[in-house]
Amino acid sequence: MTTQPVMHRPGSEEELLALLARHGDDAKVVAGGTAFMILWKAGLLRPGHVASASRVPGLSSVHAAADGTAITIGALARLRDVERDPQVRRRLPVLAATLRVVANVRVRNVATMGGNMAEADPTSDPPAVLAALDAQVEVVRSSGVRRLPYREFVRDYFETALEADELVRRVVVPVLPGWTGSYVKFLSRSGEDRTCLGVAAFVATEDGGVLSGLRVAVTGAGPVPLRLPQVEEQVPGHAPGECIPDVAAAYAAAADPVSDVRGSAEYRRQVLPALVERAVRRAAAGFDDAVLA
């Protein structure tokens, strides 16, 4: 017989953090519960204490910095609310569009940004955009707050830099003025599945169409979103047609995918260059969207 965990419903962030500090590895936060319940039912997670974050106030807001340079998204903001937020749609259209291709509307109505990040599934979609834009994650525990780059927050397959007594409080996503982007989600099975490979690309373009900046991040190609700053740095001064095939080849060469139900590692490596090319070309053409491939 499975022992039921002790359920807690803290009414404040302080109360929730005190619970995590008291019970350490034996406690788990639950936000939307969409990932947690699957792990629970499969017997992969058996904490003695479960702390629901649903009554904690102040963690679900979305707001733009006064100077427009970033959008801050609370950890408890539901994916559907972020996707529909007017500031996100205007200033981070690729993030809004990427959230629209996550799962289905029933899942997005309960799943949260913090839950998606803390789950650290290598085939989630938002991480590609967060990694490409160099988002910063704010993490809190009873004794203090720390902020770390998203690319340091996510460490390995289903593993983050979170300690047992820490909570994701919010994520700060920079807005890159004048840049345009695109996310390409490659599905090898049903339309509501997780991605086989997902590519987020952002470009800055000078007059005449020459690129002055590039960011590319890929999910499904390894334990954490794949970014290659040394490849991105080679691009300024080149026309998209000149450099995109080399960028795509470099990402394919660096990919370290696993084989799973969505495709073998070899299949992923074969498909990846075409997806990178497509994402960068759409970004350069100013689409600011997300598409299913």
Ligand SMILES: Cc1cc2nc3c(=O)[nH]c(=O)nc-3n(C[C@H](O)[C@H](O)[C@H](O)COP(=O)(O)OP(=O)(O)OC[C@H]3O[C@@H](n4cnc5c(N)ncnc54)[C@H](O)[C@@H]3O)c2cc1C
């Ligand atoms: C049918 C289905 C289809 C899906 N398809 C996609 C898809 O196409 N693309 C995609 O990206 N994702 C997909 N997902 C995953 C979904 O996005 C995640 O399950 C969801 O975002 C997790 O959020 P949650 O609030 O439900 O997290 P929960 O299930 O509540 O928590 C998940 C994990 O994060 C921890 N956690 C939650 N919040 C915090 C916090 N603030 N601080 C610290 N730890 C925290 C929990 O302890 C738990 O370990 C799918 C899920 C389902 C069920």
